[in-house]
Amino acid sequence: MIIPVDSPQMWRYRIKPNLNGSNNSRSRDRRIPTNPEFNHQSLKDIQSLFPQDDNHNHNSNTTQNEPSSPSQKSVFQRVHLANKITRAFSRPKPEPQENVVQVNKSTPACDQSETFEITRKSIKSEPKVKVPGGDKRVVVYMTSIRAVRSTFEACKTVRSILQGFRVPVDERDLAMDSAFSDEIRKIMAQIGHGYNGKRVELPRVFIGGRYIGGADEVLELHEMGELKKFMAGLPAATPGVCKSCGDFRFNLCLECNGSHKCHLEDGGFTTCMECNENGLIRCTSCLCD
Structure with missing residues (x-):
């Protein structure tokens, strides 16, 4: 059905009332909306037109239907739940309170x-x-x-x-x-x-x-x-560094030059008897101090 542009059905809510006040009941019925709360110029607030009872009934029906059709968990929720279960079983059992001994680290x-x-x-x-x-x-x-x-x-x-x-x-x-x-x-x-x-x-x-x-x-x-x-009965130490050994407590052996071996006349070697195994001799100056 094609409605002409000038048809009154298209502009029925914009018909101005008669100045004489003698509007017929038919035009008055057309001007009055079916819902008394419908006073908006656009449909962006159409949700407010639904009664609260319908919303309440819709929510109750949704709540009742949820157990029958549970939502499927995502992959991340499954992994998180599996990790929680693993940690719960791998966690050691707490010891009884009476067996726990408090150790005081600070000594009185x-x-x-x-x-x-x-x-x-x-x-x-x-x-x-x-x-x-x-x-x-x-x-x-x-x-x-x-x-x-x-x-x-x-x-x-x-x-x-x-x-x-x-x-x-x-x-x-x-x-x-x-x-x-x-x-x-x-x-x-x-x-x-x-x-x-x-x-x-x-x-x-x-x-x-x-x-x-x-x-x-x-x-x-x-x-x-x-x-x-x-330390009360001990003498005071001599200040400075030992001039003989430099406070190393040892000097290099002059007989073997620190090799711990001495040459023999026949061309052989013998162990030096003046020094230790490292070719060192204790400093005599440090021993006398």
């Missing part, structure tokens, strides 16, 4: 003072031992090899602490002379801390012929201020 001050007091008394009870050349100085048996890092760091820490007191310190490096290794074994066996064949843990410290201990004992005495009391 009273316990520390008791430990320091026991250490100080045990050191004072140690009898004096005969350390070669160690009556008026501090003797430290240490190593300069970095193969075992913990041992090297302990020796380095003890050396720095002892050098701060400005007293004569005789550093006997077992890596420079193997005779020091036999010497410390005999001394430790003499005071009852081992036997000749036992390996000695380094460093080992002796002050005025009295055995102090290792790195732990030196650190404890230094922290509690007791280490300087053991």
